[in-house]
Amino acid sequence: MPILVIMRHGESQANRDNIFTGWSDVNLTEKGVKQAHQAGKIIAKTGIQFDDLHTSFLKRAIITSNIVLDEIHQNFIPEHKSWRLNERHYGALRGQNKKVVEDRVGHKQIKIWRRSFKTVPPLLDRRDHDRRYDDIGVKEPLGESLEMAYHRMMPYWEDSIAPRLLNNKNQLIVAHGSTLRALIKYLDQVSDDGISKVEVPNGKPIKYKFDPKLNIISKEYISAN
Numbered sequence: 001m002p003i004l005v006i007m008r009h010g011e012s013q014a015n016r017d018n019i020f021t022g023w024s025d026v027n028l029t030e031k032g033v034k035q036a037h038q039a040g041k042i043i044a045k046t047g048i049q050f051d052d053l054h055t056s057f058l059k060r061a062i063i064t065s066n067i068v069l070d071e072i073h074q075n076f077i078p079e080h081k082s083w084r085l086n087e088r089h090y091g092a093l094r095g096q097n098k099k100v101v102e103d104r105v106g107h108k109q110i111k112i113w114r115r116s117f118k119t120v121p122p123l124l125d126r127r128d129h130d131r132r133y134d135d136i137g138v139k140e141p142l143g144e145s146l147e148m149a150y151h152r153m154m155p156y157w158e159d160s161i162a163p164r165l166l167n168n169k170n171q172l173i174v175a176h177g178s179t180l181r182a183l184i185k186y187l188d189q190v191s192d193d194g195i196s197k198v199e200v201p202n203g204k205p206i207k208y209k210f211d212p213k214l215n216i217i218s219k220e221y222i223s224a225n
Contacts, residue, residue: 010035035203040071088178091143
């Protein structure tokens with residue numbers, strides 16, 4: 001039976017400082033590095049042998065991935081990086097402190113921007129150019145709702161992850177809060193309204209076990225016990 005483990009990167013500097021991040025590239029904090037090591041040690045105890053690792057183009061996820069692979073002694077497996085696994089793009093909110101924005105627009109509005117499935121945040125006036133995206137012909141969004149992130153992430157699931165699981169190959173995804181919420185929405189069949197209540201904590205691996213047709217047999221956080 002194929003196994004999928006998904007986890008959010010360790011705490012980033014933006015997580016620590018309560019900053020909207022999205023596609024901005026930020027490092028892990030010292031705590032985030034420790035979370036990544038701890039997650040790797042926890043996964044190692046399960047004895048799961050992975051065939052592939054999938055992560056984003058953002059270094060907080062890539063660094064977490066490398067730490068986890070080192071801890072589980074599976075550095076040799078193929079690593080697949082995709083912009084489709086990037087965090088949701090927070091548009092013009094990027095780089096702003098969440099509490100400052102909340103004080104300005106109110107709790108109700110910031111909750112809608114952060115947790116709604118369909119609402120798009122304020123957009124950037126212009127998009128940045130970055131070699132990592134320019135080289136593959138991808139334009140940085142001006143901003144994304146979770147629904148938009150869902151729709152750009154799902155082709156990667158359908159083309160690159162699900163077929164490997166169907167071939168009984170265990171997969172590991174290290175990505176971001178919003179893109180993992182989008183995947184959980186699909187896997188767990190969460191409603192548009194219900195997804196606002198789903199949280200994905202930093203550095204806490206979640207294990208899915210599937211039957212041969214990718215119906216979920218079980219889902220659980222992998223704990224240290």
